[in-house]
Structure formats: C-alpha cells, structure tokens
Amino acid sequence: MVNGKVVAGIVISVLIIIGVYFFVSVGNVRESGNTVKVIGTGSSVMENPYAIEITSDGFFPAIVTISVGDTVTFTNKDSEPHWPASDLHPTHTVYPGSGISKCFDETVDKTTLFDSCEGLTEGESWSFTFTEAGEWEYHDHKNANLKGTIIVE
Numbered sequence: 001m002v003n004g005k006v007v008a009g010i011v012i013s014v015l016i017i018i019g020v021y022f023f024v025s026v027g028n029v030r031e032s033g034n035t036v037k038v039i040g041t042g043s044s045v046m047e048n049p050y051a052i053e054i055t056s057d058g059f060f061p062a063i064v065t066i067s068v069g070d071t072v073t074f075t076n077k078d079s080e081p082h083w084p085a086s087d088l089h090p091t092h093t094v095y096p097g098s099g100i101s102k103c104f105d106e107t108v109d110k111t112t113l114f115d116s117c118e119g120l121t122e123g124e125s126w127s128f129t130f131t132e133a134g135e136w137e138y139h140d141h142k143n144a145n146l147k148g149t150i151i152v153e
C-alpha cells in the first residue's frame, strides 16, 4: 500500500514536472518569438537610434550611453546655428583624432572627427560614429556653455 502510494506520487510528480517543463518550453519559444519581433520592429528605428536634439537650452538628452560602433545623430531644432564638437573648447582635441584644425585640413577624413566642423542650421542633422570607448564630453562650439556627454561602453 505504502509502496503503491509512493509510486503513484512519483508518477504524478514526474508528469507534473514534464507538464511544467513543456509549458515553460513552449512559453520560452513564444517569448523568444516575440523578442525577435520586437528587434525586427526596432530595426526601422535603428537607423537613428541615438538622436540628440539641440535647442537654445542645449543638448537633449545631454547624456547618452552607447556601445562602440554606435552612431549618434545631432539635429538642430533651434533657429540659431549650433556646432556639436568634442571638448575642450576651442581646440576640440579630447576625442582621439579630433581637433578643430583638422576641420580645415583637406587631407583629413571628416567622418573621423567628433566635430560637425560647422554650425548646423535649423533642421540640419549631423551624425558621428563612436569607435573609441570612454566618456566623451562635448559642447556647442557656437555657445560653449551648452554641454553634453557621450558614454561609449
């Protein structure tokens, strides 16, 4: 009698475990399916994943955390021109390879400079791809008290 109850208990336990495992497995498959969908939906947004707006009050968001290889796009939403550039003002040499003097050197590939190299007019955008890890502070060269930080992990 006791053995029979124990056996029945084990069988029921095993069935419950199998059932739970199956349920969880199916759940995981569904979840991962959803995750893939979310990533897929996000990919259309991925064209401009890190958008920073510039107004007369500064950069929004002022602090952005990205990964190496990510691209940040600055868009001027102000009627006045704004010029995002690596610190320190006025030389812009903190970000590796950058420097305002290189903006005017025709032998330099401008896409390597964390510097828009000119004021962005209203509605104009400028993008930069960060290849160096670090906490990169920047400013508006037209209005150097407007500041921001790109944290590249």
Ligand SMILES: [Cu+2]
Pocket: 085, 088, 089, 090, 091, 092, 139, 140, 141, 142, 144
């Ligand atoms: Cu500057």
